[in-house]
Amino acid sequence: MDEKKTSLYDVHVRYGGKMVPFAGYLLPVQYDGYGVIQEHMAVRRDCGLFDVSHMGEILCEGEGALENLNYLLTNDFTNMRDGQARYSPMCNENGGVVDDLIVYKVRDNHYFIVVNAASKDKDFAWMLEHQRGGAKFRDISDNVGQIALQGPKARGILGRIAGDEVIPEKYYSCIFEGEAAGIRCVISRTGYTGEDGFELYMAAGDAPALWEALMEAGREEGLIPCGLGARDTLRLEAAMPLYGHEMDDTISPLETGLSFAVKMQKNFIGRDALEKQGTPSRKRVGLKVTGRGIIREQAGVYAGDGKIGVATSGTHAPYLGYPVAMALLQAEEAVPGRRVEAEVRGRRVEAEIVELPFYKR
Incomplete structure (x- = not known):
């Protein structure tokens, strides 16, 4: 199977990215002149920029969208505000994990879901199989680019190209009608590094221009491009679980320490199995x-x-x-x-x- 390229492929090559196949895409594992350790340390001390356009994006819309999500996922989405994000595992009938993901509430009956790259097709098929009550799932991944700006200087760098009104203040919240460097984007205060930072979603074709605007804005702050290698060492230091490693179809979310995102008082796929298993x-x-x-x-x-x-x-x-x-x-x-x-x-x-x-x- 030929690997796909994100819209930032040519940018990575220009920046000296060492391209490798990952989750069906060609992505930089590290960059010439930096390397994993330097990229990792930049995120801990200053700031790093990642291409995460390989992640999957799925919409859940229509009457019954909330009920469908609450049945499909272990967390409870009932009391979410517009612009709020919430993490959740998605279980199979045996209580194992199909994937873990983040759900954003756009507005009532309209949710934006971000899933892991390697599991995207499996996740979408599972969602369609359990689509019910007037809710519709739609895979929009191919049209969406995603860039992660991570590190203690992320807020200051983003502030140079985006107004304060479109920069979310709270962790796990986002602004859907955002704009940075004149480019329309969703700006989310989330990340996978253990640092403060942002994940920005934009039309795939706009990703290269936004990448360059961020690099320019962060030039004096020590911002550097970062690859898959540093993404993995950062998440591991911060003890963030990775699907296929700390959880899979045979490992329950309770065994891997995700009980905060499992609401046993509601009905969801896998709940009965988890109850039967008792204490992990x-x-x-x-x-x-x-x-x-x-x-x-x-x-x-x-x-x-x-x-x-x-x-x-x-x-x-x-x-x-x-x-x-x-x-x-x-x-x-x-x-x-x-x-x-x-x-x-x-x-x-x-x-x-x-x-x-x-x-x-």
Whole structure:
């Protein structure tokens, strides 16, 4: 299958992006002259710019849109204000996770949903299969570009090309009728890095002009382009779960620590299965590597000779300066401060169970 290109492909090449296939697209993993660590540190200290146009965007509209979302997703969307965003897992009948996503309320009976790139087609098919009560789901991903501006200087940089009235003040809120550098866009105060920042949605064809306007506005603030590599190390340091790693069709949202987004008092797909499962038997935890080596996904985690779970993601954490991993462990074994070992290429690497997140701004 040929990989698709986002509308920013030529911009990445011009900026020295090292292009790799990811979720059906060709995207920059890092940029010449920077690299993952420098890009990561720019976001923690100054600001970074990401192309996230590969993400999926789906509309849910019509009478019954709210009821349909409440049935489909584990979170409750009843009391949302216009312009508010809310995170939610979407479960299958067995209580496993189909995907995790963000829902924005545009207005009554009109919702904008952002889903993971690799799961977009599966998610949309699942939504259509469970479309009911006069609600209609529509996939608009191919027409939408998405750029993420992330880091402590994001607000100041965006303020140079957008008026205060279109910059959302609250985390997890957005302005739908926004404009930046004269380009119409949705401006959302959200992100996947553990820093303050914004995600901007615009017509795909407008993405290159908005990218250049942001780069120009952030030139003196240390803004640099960032690739998939830094996106992953940043989210891991901030202990943000990634679909296909910390959750999947066999891992429940309660096991991976997302109970805040699971409202058991309402009816949703998978609720009965979650109720039947009772207290989760597994728990997502952090591992701080104290030995030598990096614990990667799928590495077995041991207490003595007994296997107590498996690592779900791992990397060297650039800002913290040591390797970390997230793991799904037997709940009774997941005690902070406990020493464990992970199996890495046939040898054991020592680690300590720690509370999440590893990094908090």
